[in-house]
Amino acid sequence: MSVSPPLDGPRASAAASRKTTHPAGPADTVPPGTPGASASSPPGPDEISRIVPRRHPGRWLSAAVALLGLAMVVNSVVRNERFQWSVVSQYFTTPAVLDGLLLTLWLTAAVMVLGFLIGTVLAVMRLSVNPVLRTISWGYVWIFRSTPMLVQLLFWFNIGALYPTLGIGIPFGPEFLTFKTVNLFGAGLTALIGLTLHEAAYAAEVVRGGILSVDAGQTEAAAALGLSRRRVLRRIVVPQAMRSIVPTAGNMLIGTLKGTSIVSVLAVQDLLFSVQLIYNRTYQIIPLLMVATIWYIAVTSVLSVGQFYVERHYARGAARELPPTPLQRLRRQTTALGARLRTASASDAKAL
Numbered sequence: 001m002s003v004s005p006p007l008d009g010p011r012a013s014a015a016a017s018r019k020t021t022h023p024a025g026p027a028d029t030v031p032p033g034t035p036g037a038s039a040s041s042p043p044g045p046d047e048i049s050r051i052v053p054r055r056h057p058g059r060w061l062s063a064a065v066a067l068l069g070l071a072m073v074v075n076s077v078v079r080n081e082r083f084q085w086s087v088v089s090q091y092f093t094t095p096a097v098l099d100g101l102l103l104t105l106w107l108t109a110a111v112m113v114l115g116f117l118i119g120t121v122l123a124v125m126r127l128s129v130n131p132v133l134r135t136i137s138w139g140y141v142w143i144f145r146s147t148p149m150l151v152q153l154l155f156w157f158n159i160g161a162l163y164p165t166l167g168i169g170i171p172f173g174p175e176f177l178t179f180k181t182v183n184l185f186g187a188g189l190t191a192l193i194g195l196t197l198h199e200a201a202y203a204a205e206v207v208r209g210g211i212l213s214v215d216a217g218q219t220e221a222a223a224a225l226g227l228s229r230r231r232v233l234r235r236i237v238v239p240q241a242m243r244s245i246v247p248t249a250g251n252m253l254i255g256t257l258k259g260t261s262i263v264s265v266l267a268v269q270d271l272l273f274s275v276q277l278i279y280n281r282t283y284q285i286i287p288l289l290m291v292a293t294i295w296y297i298a299v300t301s302v303l304s305v306g307q308f309y310v311e312r313h314y315a316r317g318a319a320r321e322l323p324p325t326p327l328q329r330l331r332r333q334t335t336a337l338g339a340r341l342r343t344a345s346a347s348d349a350k351a352l
Helices: 009-020 045-049 057-078 085-091 095-126 131-146 149-157 187-212 216-224 229-266 271-282 285-314 326-351
Strands: 165-169 175-180
Touching (some): 095 131, 095 187, 095 229, 095 271, 095 285, 131 187, 149 187, 149 229, 187 229, 216 229, 229 271, 229 285, 271 285
Antiparallel strands (some): 165 175
């Protein structure tokens, strides 16, 4: 029988530490929550179910303050008799107001379509390698973006004082067709021309920015595959550029809708001018201005919804998951709220 020699100081302490830190077997484990359980024992299922998320009282307080302020504003608007809501409901759907609304919508649509058609041509000219086309496009954008819209409208309205007659013919030669500008440029046509030329300058920059946002490697790869330039533009450049164009174009559409109210200075019977004709006769200024305001808000809201779905359409292929629609977002929030309430009720019943 052999006897192991006694260990000296350092070796004895190391052996003691190895003895005390050996992994515990099944018999050494103590169920969590029982007396004698160590602090380093993993929590059991009962303890995990009692974990609650961190409270954020600041969020609830700020939300309560915001809701209180909103309630005060709504109360001041609804209960203020000076708004004369009965007069607002009386004139809200009158034929004069609806005719002005239709003219506003028609003018907005025409200006946007014509403005983006001209703007697209200007954007292509700006991106051309031809220095003459680039200079003409840059000069157009520079002039019409530097001049206020009201000044442009007044200029076109008084074009007859500068050019009494206009003609088509050979420069510095005979004219084949001449007509008087007084008979040509009425108030409606002047508003359409002025707004369209002003919109085209901004649309040109929007389209140019969208085209430049497409990576050059996309077109190079398409050219390497032998695709024609027209097909590259239609299938590769335009779908990717639209993701950058649509948000800004939506803002321009809403801005144009509201900006058409400026044509009232030319006596064009849009929505605002129709309302002005009524309150100049009845002296009910505030309620009739509220009629125009509510119609502008309603149309702008519809356009904002349309912009959301157009952006969602062109987001395909760029996002891993399309943004949820308002209805889908409401369903998810309702489902999450129901699950949270069920969990809370289950935990309360278990505590009892």
